[in-house]
Amino acid sequence: MxxxxxxxxxxxxxxxxxxxxxxxxxxxxxxxxxxxxxxxxxxxxxxxxxxxxxxxxxxxxxxxxxxxxxxxxxxxxxxxxxxxxxxxxxxxxxxxxxxxxxxxxxxxxxxxxxxxxxxxxxxxxxxxxxxxxxxxxxxxxxxxxxxxxxxxxxxxxxxxxxxxxxxxxxxxxxxxxxxxxxxxxxxxxxxxxxxxxxxVSHAPKIVSEDCKIDWTKPAVSVRNQVCALSPTPGAYTFLANRRLKIFKCALSLAEKGNPGEVVSLDKSSFTVRCGSGSTVIQELQPEGKRRMKGGEFLAGARLKAGDYLGK
Structure with a gap:
């Protein structure tokens, strides 16, 4: 050759x-x-x-x-x-x-x-x-x-x-x-x-609007979005007007609450209601801080059931 x-x-x-x-x-x-x-x-x-x-x-x-x-x-x-x-x-x-x-x-x-x-x-x-x-x-x-x-x-x-x-x-x-x-x-x-x-189908460059989480969508769509954008640029939402990037989450069958509502918390994660089903937030990055596990975030945040993401 x-x-x-x-x-x-x-x-x-x-x-x-x-x-x-x-x-x-x-x-x-x-x-x-x-x-x-x-x-x-x-x-x-x-x-x-x-x-x-x-x-x-x-x-x-x-x-x-x-x-x-x-x-x-x-x-x-x-x-x-x-x-x-x-x-x-x-x-x-x-x-x-x-x-x-x-x-x-x-x-x-x-x-x-x-x-x-x-x-x-x-x-x-x-x-x-x-x-x-x-x-x-x-x-x-x-x-x-x-x-x-x-x-x-x-x-x-x-x-x-x-x-x-x-x-x-x-x-x-x-x-x-x-x-x-x-x-x-x-x-x-x-x-x-x-x-x-x-x-033919197309895969255009990811822009900021593609990264914003819409909690009215099904939980599986939110999880797909998080996976697609991790580790960069990161899917994001808002908590108390501060940007929150989500890097890892899992699906939950929890059906109570409204889209974007925090419906439960434990030592390592918290669960957010979606349009159908819910997502368990496992890794995230608060604005101005580094990426961290859900448990570390909860240890320093005043998050409670009934709070809303996306606002």
């Missing part, structure tokens, strides 16, 4: 395992493209992306363009004479970039395309209560997540999954599928197939 010259493009932790797998393969990563350093975290320290940090560990050339349409950046890419661009959790590539590599540009997407095209496929799979999802490798076209599919792998969503655990498993599965797809491209055994446009 003739190794390919690959330019890897990605930003977050999700993409790091894919870079690791490529570095362990027979192919040559000739450069890494990632976003510029920017203020990150609560301290707002100017830091590189997770991919930039890992690329530095490998002593790979790192390119951090402010704009993907910049002429000098496009020229840099051409000079690399890459066979393939591999993109994992990055940005939408312009046509001037897509036309450069000999074979094309390939993306790894954490859904079974054409389902959940967009920026947040895992979160929306959890939000909608899906019991399975998957990973897709596909050739990139100028519009988001619409290119011909190369390979797919299904993945179970377990009842205890949140977006953090699901993302970690998707990253691992995706990294293996990525190299497997590239090897099959080299051998001529990966056959691109057009996406079924009749089965």
């Amino acid at each position: 003739n190794p390919l010259r690959i330019v890897f493009m990605g930003n977050p932790d999700f993409a790091v395992l894919s870079l690791n797998e490529l570095m362990s393969s027979k192919h040559e990563v000739v450069a890494v493209v990632t976003s510029p350093d920017k203020p990150r975290g609560r301290g707002k320290l100017v830091l590189p992306t997770a991919v930039a940090q890992r690329a530095s560990d490998y002593a790979l050339p790192v390119i951090q363009p402010a704009s993907l349409k910049n002429e000098s950046f496009v020229s840099q890419l051409r000079e690399l004479k890459a066979d393939l661009f591999v993109v994992v959790a990055f940005r939408l590539l312009p046509s001037t970039v897509l036309e450069i590599p000999k074979i094309g540009s390939m993306n790894l997407h954490p859904s079974l395309l054409p389902k959940y095209r967009g920026a947040a496929p895992l979160q929306w799979a959890l939000m909608n209560g899906d019991v399975k999802t998957g990973i897709t490798t596909f050739f990139i076209s100028p519009t988001m997540d619409t290119g011909d599919i190369l390979m797919t792998r299904p993945m179970i969503i377990f009842p205890e999954d949140d977006s953090g655990s699901l993302s970690r498993r998707a990253s691992q599965l995706g990294a293996h599928l990525l190299v497997w797809t590239i090897d099959n491209l080299v051998h001529g055994t990966a056959t691109p197939e057009p996406q079924d446009e009749s089965s």
